[in-house]
Amino acid sequence: MSADTTLSLDTVPFKVTNPEHIPAQRYYDPEFFELEREKLWPHVWQMACRLEEIPEVGDYTQYTILDKSVILVRTKSGVKAFHNACRHRGVRLATGPGNCAKQGFVCPFHGWRWHIEGQNTFVFGKQVFSPDLLDKAEINLKPCRIDFWAGCAFINFDDDAPSLLDSLGPVAERMNARHADKLKMDWWYATVLPTNWKLAMEAFQEGYHTMKTHPQLHQLSALGNMYGPDADGLSINRGLSGKQTVNMHVDFLARLGSGMGGMVHDSEVAVLERLRDMDAPDDPMEATMAFYARANEEVTKDGLARGAPMFDISKVSAEVEFHAVEFMFPHYFLLPMLAAMSSYRIRPLTPETCLFEIWSLVLRPEDEEFETPREPIVLPYNSPDFPEIPRQDYSNLPLQQLGLHAGGFEYMRLSKETEGMISNYQRLIDGYIAGLDPETLAKASQAVNCGFEAPIRDIGF
Ligand code: FES
Numbered sequence: 001m002s003a004d005t006t007l008s009l010d011t012v013p014f015k016v017t018n019p020e021h022i023p024a025q026r027y028y029d030p031e032f033f034e035l036e037r038e039k040l041w042p043h044v045w046q047m048a049c050r051l052e053e054i055p056e057v058g059d060y061t062q063y064t065i066l067d068k069s070v071i072l073v074r075t076k077s078g079v080k081a082f083h084n085a086c087r088h089r090g091v092r093l094a095t096g097p098g099n100c101a102k103q104g105f106v107c108p109f110h111g112w113r114w115h116i117e118g119q120n121t122f123v124f125g126k127q128v129f130s131p132d133l134l135d136k137a138e139i140n141l142k143p144c145r146i147d148f149w150a151g152c153a154f155i156n157f158d159d160d161a162p163s164l165l166d167s168l169g170p171v172a173e174r175m176n177a178r179h180a181d182k183l184k185m186d187w188w189y190a191t192v193l194p195t196n197w198k199l200a201m202e203a204f205q206e207g208y209h210t211m212k213t214h215p216q217l218h219q220l221s222a223l224g225n226m227y228g229p230d231a232d233g234l235s236i237n238r239g240l241s242g243k244q245t246v247n248m249h250v251d252f253l254a255r256l257g258s259g260m261g262g263m264v265h266d267s268e269v270a271v272l273e274r275l276r277d278m279d280a281p282d283d284p285m286e287a288t289m290a291f292y293a294r295a296n297e298e299v300t301k302d303g304l305a306r307g308a309p310m311f312d313i314s315k316v317s318a319e320v321e322f323h324a325v326e327f328m329f330p331h332y333f334l335l336p337m338l339a340a341m342s343s344y345r346i347r348p349l350t351p352e353t354c355l356f357e358i359w360s361l362v363l364r365p366e367d368e369e370f371e372t373p374r375e376p377i378v379l380p381y382n383s384p385d386f387p388e389i390p391r392q393d394y395s396n397l398p399l400q401q402l403g404l405h406a407g408g409f410e411y412m413r414l415s416k417e418t419e420g421m422i423s424n425y426q427r428l429i430d431g432y433i434a435g436l437d438p439e440t441l442a443k444a445s446q447a448v449n450c451g452f453e454a455p456i457r458d459i460g461f
């Protein structure tokens with residue numbers, strides 16, 4: 001690490017000095033939150049909308065991050081992003097999803113208007129302004145940097161930041177292989193959690209919590225688990241026959257699907273159910289491999305037969321690294337399993353509240369009729385309408401936020417083996433707050449986007 005880098009990192013309050021320790025104040029300190037607002041969010045690529053939210057010309061939506069707001073609008077020449085403020089006296093122009101194909105954007109205050117491509121088309125009583133104030137370039141809507149990947153529009157407030165693909169790194173290829181760009185929404189929920197945004201993300205960045213938080217899944221682990229016996233000294237699911245191993249995988253995937261309300265889609269579970277009692281070797285690893293080989297093949301066939309834009313799951317599984325959770329710094333997740341995925345986006349609201357969104361995504365035949373939601377259904381985080389698994393995850397979070405303040409708690413202690421994803425992205429945040437150069441940050445971001453259960457990694461500083 002260069003002396004300059006060390007010096008800049010030293011200015012970060014509550015910085016991560018030991019990669020296995022995350023200081024508690026990072027999750028509630030107002031000054032730290034302000035530094036994220038100033039130094040992190042204005043420089044990163046942010047998933048701003050799924051393109052299917054705005055399918056027709058004139059369809060628009062609003063993406064907000066803290067006090068910033070961007071309009072995303074579909075025009076004849078593609079989806080554009082504009083800063084969401086009237087060029088006269090700053091009124092927010094779009095406040096939610098809508099369609100402006102007929103009238104463009106109209107300011108509700110004094111009626112100035114813009115074409116959906118951003119050009120100003122009307123100023124009421126022009127003659128009362130100094131002409132130089134109404135210079136065309138000045139009163140057209142201000143474009144915001146935009147790029148596209150995986151069926152989503154991403155925005156960046158920093159015109160000098162490295163490109164979206166340079167920031168994503170190899171995760172982009174892994175997700176492209178699984179046709180992430182062709183995924184379509186099945187449903188979209190949102191909730192406000194009484195926790196810091198980072199705390200909410202971290203509940204989904206390790207599988208170590210499954211034993212206690214999701215016992216219904218833990219008990220269906222056909223291969224036992226990597227951590228050894230649990231508190232009762234139980235080492236689960238040893239000595240199964242080949243058939244029993246297969247059936248336990250079917251049970252696990254079905255329970256994961258119902259528990260997530262997706263991720264393993266109902267149509268996939270129906271295919272897997274047909275593999276129940278399949279003959280397989282008694283060696284649990286061999287039985288597992290035999291089961292997944294068949295499952296991948298059958299789900300692929302079923303998707304193709306239904307006309308879905310499928311990929312060859314067996315081929316992709318053999319050739320492309322797989323992670324059950326893929327994280328795209330700073331706040332977007334895709335969770336692949338077979339062909340369907342779940343997806344999360346987490347945004348800070350205040351130092352101790354955040355907005356958590358979940359999508360269930362599927363590869364649906366292009367011509368299948370479907371009413372795509374334009375907005376999420378917003379539920380209380382403890383609503384029984386949330387699927388079981390996120391509800392279980394959410395239940396810990398308010399207690400964790402309280403515990404951080406309880407006194408006597410200085411830092412989180414992370415497993416260097418399985419909780420590395422948390423340490424890796426937290427140290428990248430320090431890089432942003434320290435103002436390290438954009439190339440270094442993009443490289444670190446590629447290393448951070450390395451998938452679930454990753455160990456603590458060298459991110460370059
Ligand atoms: S503030 Fe928008 S037209 Fe005046």
Ligand SMILES: [Fe+2]
Pocket residue numbers: 203204209213214389393
């Ligand atoms: Fe979980």
